[in-house]
Amino acid sequence: MGDLRSSVQVPVTVLVNGRSYTVDVEPRLLLVHLLRDVLGLTGTHIGCDTSQCGACTVLVDGKAVKSCTMLAVQADGCSVTTIEGIGSVENLHPVQEGFWEKHGLQCGFCTPGVIMAAADLLRQHPNPTDEEIREGLEGVICRCTGYQNIVRAVRYAAERMQSADGEVEVAATAGLDRGEGSQGGATS
Amino acid sequence: MAWYQPNRLEEAVKQAADARTVVVCGGTDLFVNWARRQGTYGEADWMSVERIPELQTISLDDTTGDLVIGAAVTAHQIASHGLCAAVPALQQAARVVGGWQIQNRASIGGNLVNASPAADMAVPLVAYDAVVALQSLGGRRRMPVRTFLRGPRQTALEPGELLTEVRIPARVLGRPQQFLRLDQRGGTDISLVSAAAVAQVDEGRVSFAQVAVGAANPVPFSLPEVDASLQGLAVADGAALRDVDGVVASVARRYAEAAQPISDVRASAAYRTAMVDVLVRRAIAGTLTFRAIAQEVEE
Ligand SMILES: Cc1cc2nc3c(=O)[nH]c(=O)nc-3n(C[C@H](O)[C@H](O)[C@H](O)COP(=O)(O)OP(=O)(O)OC[C@H]3O[C@@H](n4cnc5c(N)ncnc54)[C@H](O)[C@@H]3O)c2cc1C
Ligand code: FES
Ligand code: FES
Numbered sequence: 001m002g003d004l005r006s007s008v009q010v011p012v013t014v015l016v017n018g019r020s021y022t023v024d025v026e027p028r029l030l031l032v033h034l035l036r037d038v039l040g041l042t043g044t045h046i047g048c049d050t051s052q053c054g055a056c057t058v059l060v061d062g063k064a065v066k067s068c069t070m071l072a073v074q075a076d077g078c079s080v081t082t083i084e085g086i087g088s089v090e091n092l093h094p095v096q097e098g099f100w101e102k103h104g105l106q107c108g109f110c111t112p113g114v115i116m117a118a119a120d121l122l123r124q125h126p127n128p129t130d131e132e133i134r135e136g137l138e139g140v141i142c143r144c145t146g147y148q149n150i151v152r153a154v155r156y157a158a159e160r161m162q163s164a165d166g167e168v169e170v171a172a173t174a175g176l177d178r179g180e181g182s183q184g185g186a187t188s
Numbered sequence: 189m190a191w192y193q194p195n196r197l198e199e200a201v202k203q204a205a206d207a208r209t210v211v212v213c214g215g216t217d218l219f220v221n222w223a224r225r226q227g228t229y230g231e232a233d234w235m236s237v238e239r240i241p242e243l244q245t246i247s248l249d250d251t252t253g254d255l256v257i258g259a260a261v262t263a264h265q266i267a268s269h270g271l272c273a274a275v276p277a278l279q280q281a282a283r284v285v286g287g288w289q290i291q292n293r294a295s296i297g298g299n300l301v302n303a304s305p306a307a308d309m310a311v312p313l314v315a316y317d318a319v320v321a322l323q324s325l326g327g328r329r330r331m332p333v334r335t336f337l338r339g340p341r342q343t344a345l346e347p348g349e350l351l352t353e354v355r356i357p358a359r360v361l362g363r364p365q366q367f368l369r370l371d372q373r374g375g376t377d378i379s380l381v382s383a384a385a386v387a388q389v390d391e392g393r394v395s396f397a398q399v400a401v402g403a404a405n406p407v408p409f410s411l412p413e414v415d416a417s418l419q420g421l422a423v424a425d426g427a428a429l430r431d432v433d434g435v436v437a438s439v440a441r442r443y444a445e446a447a448q449p450i451s452d453v454r455a456s457a458a459y460r461t462a463m464v465d466v467l468v469r470r471a472i473a474g475t476l477t478f479r480a481i482a483q484e485v486e487e
Contacts, residue, residue, distance in 0.1 A: 010191045027191035027234055028226050051220045052376040063292040069219045073191045138374045139287015
């Protein structure tokens with residue numbers, strides 16, 4: 001990065017975990033670096049340089065994206081949810097609870113990304129089959145837990161969200177979806 | 189380095205005319221391994237076409253009945269939009285572009301302009317004989333995807349041109365069709381070989397058949413003269429794969445003969461060639477027997 005001419009700064013406004021930030025950034029700054037280095041939200045991890053591992057997954061306007069493959073300026077005007085914003089220690093998101101209950105993590109490095117990917121998956125398939133869970137999580141890699149428990153954790157979350165419906169506040173999806181496109185229709 | 193994110197197509201076309209402008213849509217090809225690669229763009233000015241309404245729509249052309257997909261439409265939108273149910277092979281291809289996080293960003297225009305030999309959405313588009321629209325200050329022109337794609341990372345896009353839409357001809361909409369892809373690791377991998385077929389059986393005979401193969405040549409390719417040998421092939425109701433196997437096998441073999449795949453860490457050229465044969469056979473047979481099977485289910 002060092003030898004590039006220091007370039008223009010562009011103002012970016014993002015709503016991160018419900019809080020609005022306006023910051024001047026270089027256009028080349030990645031969203032993951034805005035979150036980690038500028039805003040100090042280090043829960044979003046970087047696990048690769050090939051956009052494959054999914055550790056950097058966050059929700060942009062409710063949709064899971066890899067924040068290592070998106071510029072901060074591309075998120076201008078968007079609502080971003082990171083692992084810090086999805087639930088709290090007192091009030092875990094059902095997916096977080098699922099990972100706790102079903103032992104969905106070991107080292108935990110991939111976990112923030114997997115949880116965010118799972119949140120988008122459950123938004124689209126509130127009652128997914130195990131196959132749908134596996135397909136929805138194809139873009140994340142876990143190198144130690146193994147996927148069995150991750151699938152169990154997501155299934156647990158789905159059941160929890162179905163039964164609790166309305167009682168649990170689902171931070172990840174509340175009010176963030178722009179509601180564009182039809183979600184129904186053809187899946188696979 | 190500057191950043192532009194116009195909301196109007198005219199503005200974007202004007203900015204694209206500046207030689208320093210690099211167009212970006214989802215960025216899933218451009219920003220991979222960014223820490224290392226950004227130096228290659230030096231002083232470029234970036235322009236995002238992601239938020240231009242004309243590039244975001246999926247619609248049917250009133251006069252031609254063609255399905256028109258804006259260049260910035262994402263793989264996720266293609267997979268989930270009602271109108272795209274008429275192009276299931278494209279939906280199947282959209283559903284295997286990276287994992288879901290990538291599908292939420294990856295645009296159909298980017299998939300074509302990036303011109304990877306393994307680009308998935310490009311393959312059904314070649315089978316459909318879809319047409320792209322290219323726009324610059326000089327005006328607008330159209331050309332088939334088959335000629336737009338020139339080689340690995342090479343297209344017919346001229347400096348200053350934007351890809352604005354992909355047009356899928358009415359004649360393939362709703363017809364039996366299929367996209368098949370072979371890969372090793374699903375969502376985080378790219379295709380080893382892929383194939384798409386679209387066909388129609390009328391009164392027991394093949395009246396229409398178009399095939400395309402991906403990742404086996406510098407660009408996805410089709411062999412219209414070979415597809416033509418499927419014309420008139422008898423496919424009785426309730427026909428099974430074995431009933432159409434002879435002609436289909438010879439078509440598949442000719443696709444395999446025309447393939448010139450590379451050997452790399454993912455697979456050898458010989459394996460890829462063998463798989464072209466298998467995938468083309470399965471894609472055509474699956475498409476031709478689709479109607480017969482669908483009727484059986486109805487009965
Ligand atoms: C982890 C990962 C997995 C992937 N897996 C697959 C896969 O399985 N199959 C597959 O096909 N692809 C795959 N890709 C590649 C990529 O996601 C697709 O090619 C995607 O469709 C590119 O779209 P984009 O909008 O992100 O393009 P961008 O990165 O924004 O742009 C790509 C190129 O197109 C140009 N461009 C974009 N839009 C326009 C326009 N409207 N007019 C003119 N030029 C334009 C850009 O200048 C650039 O050269 C993968 C990528 C990643 C990171
Ligand atoms: S850091 Fe690995 S996919 Fe983003
Ligand atoms: S919990 Fe260690 S990599 Fe997934």
